[in-house]
Amino acid sequence: MTGRAVEKLRVAGIAEAWMQPEPGSTGTMVYRPAVLIDYTVNFRSLRAGLNHSEERSSSAWLPEGDLALDWDSRGGSLAPGTQLSSQPEIGIGYRAGAYRATKDDFEQYSVELVEKLVRTERLSIHFNPVFGFFSAPGDPLEDFLTRVADAALGRIEPELKRLRNRFELQLEQVREAQVAKGLLTEDVNLEDFISKKMHFFESENRLTAMFSTLAGTVFGSGAEAKPKESDEPEETELREDLERIEQEASEALRALYDEYLALANEYDTFEIGVQPDNIQVIRSMLLWVPVEESEVP
Numbered sequence: 001m002t003g004r005a006v007e008k009l010r011v012a013g014i015a016e017a018w019m020q021p022e023p024g025s026t027g028t029m030v031y032r033p034a035v036l037i038d039y040t041v042n043f044r045s046l047r048a049g050l051n052h053s054e055e056r057s058s059s060a061w062l063p064e065g066d067l068a069l070d071w072d073s074r075g076g077s078l079a080p081g082t083q084l085s086s087q088p089e090i091g092i093g094y095r096a097g098a099y100r101a102t103k104d105d106f107e108q109y110s111v112e113l114v115e116k117l118v119r120t121e122r123l124s125i126h127f128n129p130v131f132g133f134f135s136a137p138g139d140p141l142e143d144f145l146t147r148v149a150d151a152a153l154g155r156i157e158p159e160l161k162r163l164r165n166r167f168e169l170q171l172e173q174v175r176e177a178q179v180a181k182g183l184l185t186e187d188v189n190l191e192d193f194i195s196k197k198m199h200f201f202e203s204e205n206r207l208t209a210m211f212s213t214l215a216g217t218v219f220g221s222g223a224e225a226k227p228k229e230s231d232e233p234e235e236t237e238l239r240e241d242l243e244r245i246e247q248e249a250s251e252a253l254r255a256l257y258d259e260y261l262a263l264a265n266e267y268d269t270f271e272i273g274v275q276p277d278n279i280q281v282i283r284s285m286l287l288w289v290p291v292e293e294s295e296v297p
Contacts, residue, residue, distance in 0.1 A: 008094050009033055009062075009286070013103040016286040017084040021092070027292035031088065032095045033062040034074060035109050036287035042278040043123040048134040048270060052123065058113055059287055064098045069109050071116050074289070084287075092290055106284045114279045127270035130263055134270060145267065152263035156256055163256065167249045174241045 008031075017036070021029055042053045061073040126135035126144045131151045135144040 009099045009101070011101050011103060011106065011286050014101075014106050014284065014286050016288065017086060018088045018288040019290060020083045020085060021089060021290040029089075029092045029290045030095045030293045031092055031288040032291050033097075033099060033101075034059050034287040034289050035062055035069060035106065035284065036078070037110055037113055037284045038282040039113070040280045040282065041117065041121065041274055042280075043137070043272045043274060044278065045270075045272045048125065048127070048272065050125070050134065050137075050272065052137050055282075059289075060109075062099055062101055062286070065100065069112065071113055088288065089290070094288075095291075095293075101286075106286075110281045110284055114276055114281070117279055118274060118276055121274050122271040123273075125270050125272070127268045128266055129268060130266050141267070145265065148267065149264040152260050155263060156260050159256060163249070163252050167245055167252075170245050170248075171242075174238070174245065178238060 018031065036057060036059045038055070038057045040053055040055050042051070044051050057078050058071060059074055059078060060069055060071045063069050123137060125137060126139070126141060127133070128144075128148045128151075131148065133144070133148060133151070135141075
C-alpha cells in the first residue's frame with residue numbers, strides 16, 4: 001500500500017499547514033505529519049543590561065501511538081525561507097501511521113518544548129571584564145573588539161603622554177649639555193655644529209614616530225645607527241646618548257603596547273538562559289512535511 005491510499009490525519013481544534021516540496025525532488029512524495037510551534041523567547045540580564053526578544057519556531061515528527069515526542073527528531077527550527085501553504089500539493093498522499101494525537105497532546109508538546117528550552121537554550125554574547133562591556137546579540141566579535149580597543153587606547157593615553165614628556169625632557173637635557181659644551185669649546189666649527197644638529201633632528205623624528213602611534217616604528221626592527229670612522233669623541237658620545245634615549249623609549253613603549261594588547265583582546269563569552277515565564281507560545285499546529293516515500297521508515 002502506498003501513502004496515496006491513506007486517509008489524512010485530522011486533529012480537532014488544531015490548525016494545519018503544508019510545506020512545499022524542495023525543488024528537484026524526483027521520487028514519489030508523501031506527507032509526513034509533524035508538530036510545529038511558534039513562540040517568542042525573551043532573554044533578560046540585569047548584569048548585561050539586556051532585554052532581548054526573538055520570534056522562533058520549532059518542529060518535530062509527530063509520534064505514533066503512545067510514543068513520546070522527540071523535539072530533536074527533525075532538526076528543530078524551520079529552515080529560513082521555508083514556504084507554508086494552507087493547501088496540499090496535488091498528487092501527494094499521506095504517510096501511513098498509527099497517529100492518535102489530540103488537542104491536549106499538542107498542549108503537552110508545548111509544555112515539553114518550554115521545559116527543553118529552559119534546560120538548553122542560551123544566548124551567547126561577548127563580554128569584556130576590564131571595561132564591563134557587553135556586545136549586542138548577533139554583533140560580530142571583530143566589531144566588539146574594535147570598541148574594546150578604543151577603550152583600551154583611552155586607558156593608556158595618559159601614560160603614553162607621560163612617557164612622551166619624559167623622553168622629550170631627556171632629549172632636551174642632552175641638547176642643552178651639547179650646547180654648553182659648544183660654548184666652552186673654541187674649536188667648534190660649522191661642520192661639527194651641523195653634524196650635531198642633524199643627529200638631534202634624526203632622533204627627534206624617531207621619537208615623534210614612536211609616540212605618534214602605538215604601532216609605530218618602535219615596534220619594528222629598526223637598525224641602530226653606527227658611529228662613523230671619522231666621528232670625534234664628542235660626536236660618538238652624542239650618538240650614544242641619543243641611542244640610549246631611543247632604547248629606553250622603545251622598551252617603555254613596548255611594555256605599554258603589551259598592556260594595550262592585553263586590554264584590547266580581553267573578552268569572554270557571556271551566556272544568558274531563559275525562565276519559563278520568558279517563553280510565550282504563539283501557536284501550535286499540525287505541519288505536513290513532504291518526504292520521499294522511499295525514505296519513510
